[in-house]
Amino acid sequence: MADIDIEKEFPSEVIREGKVKVLVPKLDAYGINPSDYAPSKAPVFYNPIMEFNRDLTVLAFQAYQRMVKREISICDPLTSQGIRGIRFAAEIEGVKKVLISDINERAYRLAKYNVQFNCVERLVSVQHKDANCVLSCNASPKKRFDIVDVDPFGTPAPYLGSAIRAIRNHGLLASTATDLAPLCGVHPKACIRKYGGKPLRVEYCHELAVRLLVGCTANLAAKHDIGIQVLFSHSSEHYIRVYAQLAYGAKKADESVKNLGFVLHCFNCLHRETTHQPFDNTRCNECGSRMDFSGPLWLGKIFDQEFIELMLKENKLVAFRNNARIARLLMTARDEAPAPITYYVLDKLSGKLGLPSPSIQAFTNLLRDRGFQAVQTHFNPRGIRTDASSIAIQKLLKEVGNSS
Numbered sequence: 001m002a003d004i005d006i007e008k009e010f011p012s013e014v015i016r017e018g019k020v021k022v023l024v025p026k027l028d029a030y031g032i033n034p035s036d037y038a039p040s041k042a043p044v045f046y047n048p049i050m051e052f053n054r055d056l057t058v059l060a061f062q063a064y065q066r067m068v069k070r071e072i073s074i075c076d077p078l079t080s081q082g083i084r085g086i087r088f089a090a091e092i093e094g095v096k097k098v099l100i101s102d103i104n105e106r107a108y109r110l111a112k113y114n115v116q117f118n119c120v121e122r123l124v125s126v127q128h129k130d131a132n133c134v135l136s137c138n139a140s141p142k143k144r145f146d147i148v149d150v151d152p153f154g155t156p157a158p159y160l161g162s163a164i165r166a167i168r169n170h171g172l173l174a175s176t177a178t179d180l181a182p183l184c185g186v187h188p189k190a191c192i193r194k195y196g197g198k199p200l201r202v203e204y205c206h207e208l209a210v211r212l213l214v215g216c217t218a219n220l221a222a223k224h225d226i227g228i229q230v231l232f233s234h235s236s237e238h239y240i241r242v243y244a245q246l247a248y249g250a251k252k253a254d255e256s257v258k259n260l261g262f263v264l265h266c267f268n269c270l271h272r273e274t275t276h277q278p279f280d281n282t283r284c285n286e287c288g289s290r291m292d293f294s295g296p297l298w299l300g301k302i303f304d305q306e307f308i309e310l311m312l313k314e315n316k317l318v319a320f321r322n323n324a325r326i327a328r329l330l331m332t333a334r335d336e337a338p339a340p341i342t343y344y345v346l347d348k349l350s351g352k353l354g355l356p357s358p359s360i361q362a363f364t365n366l367l368r369d370r371g372f373q374a375v376q377t378h379f380n381p382r383g384i385r386t387d388a389s390s391i392a393i394q395k396l397l398k399e400v401g402n403s404s
């Protein structure tokens, strides 16, 4: 029997997303504007802006299912109104079971209502438990999931250890982090506490944020002799998201831990370096200034081109409101996959030189014409990944500035 009381308990409305229709709190009634969204105002969390995140998740999980070619089980242990897990059941082919849960009693009841509303009770079970409890209860070999999606308020760090334990060999861990103030260096102590690495307030902090989250995941997985590989990651709006595949075995864990290291940054000339070794008072190779650092963090791949191609293929088979935006993001991420770590933001460099900022496309082409590797990045519409040094880029910017 549907819990019809929940329809009357607070202002609500039915929204449509993907192939599902879901009862959610009526945001207008709480004075919530999606762009300045405050989760605490409504009795149950719902953020329409995260449709893009959920669309990409459906594509990534479908791509994963096609890759492993078997029926998959998924856990959404911080489900809120249930929209994510319900979409997995309704939209992804080859899903055999979805377990969704929320610690908030109203969220649990609303999720249960929405499961019935979408007639997916056969595939989706709903629990009212703490996420770590749900995950730990499913950590034995026969119960583990193919995929766990950790989508919390703020940091996923408190759930990653139990999520890893609840994922089978070669399974997938998807995690969202919305605590960008710590990850981007506004609250460095919080970042060190949550992720075990020092952030840096630099123009490419969103990439560092992804690398800090992956580094933390690799460390936690290694404790269980599990290695990780990142299939896809992105930074959009107010959050970052990582899709990491697990591989059981001490050797796999050793290989993955080898990807941990540091990004060194020169605040004088903006030059960067990476190192796997401990370092002390490192001087910039370009200008001799003392370099700051971020890490330990993940220096390995954060995009897998083949996986992104699979997602692009799936994107062509579905009708999402976000199809075009998804295609743009995926193509940019695919192309930046093999490019160097960190990117330069043109406006930052040209601002430093007191020059007008050139067109990103024209300047990327110019770098290529001069023999450098250069691609744009999805992390920043004015960002370029290149093997040109900061000094070489500045030289070229002056050349362009003087000739215009």
Ligand SMILES: C[S@@+](CC[C@H](N)C(=O)[O-])C[C@H]1O[C@@H](n2cnc3c(N)ncnc32)[C@H](O)[C@@H]1O
Binding pocket: 044, 045, 046, 047, 050, 054, 077, 078, 079, 080, 081, 083, 084, 101, 102, 103, 104, 107, 129, 130, 131, 132, 151, 152, 153
């Ligand atoms: C960001 S919301 C989830 C949004 C949802 N995944 C979506 O796509 O709309 C986080 C949810 O986690 C729940 N939550 C917070 N702490 C929890 C815990 N320890 N265990 C389970 N759920 C928790 C909150 O009640 C909230 O509904």
Ligand SMILES: [Zn+2]
Binding pocket: 266, 267, 268, 269, 270, 271, 284, 285, 286, 287, 288, 289
């Ligand atoms: Zn320097």
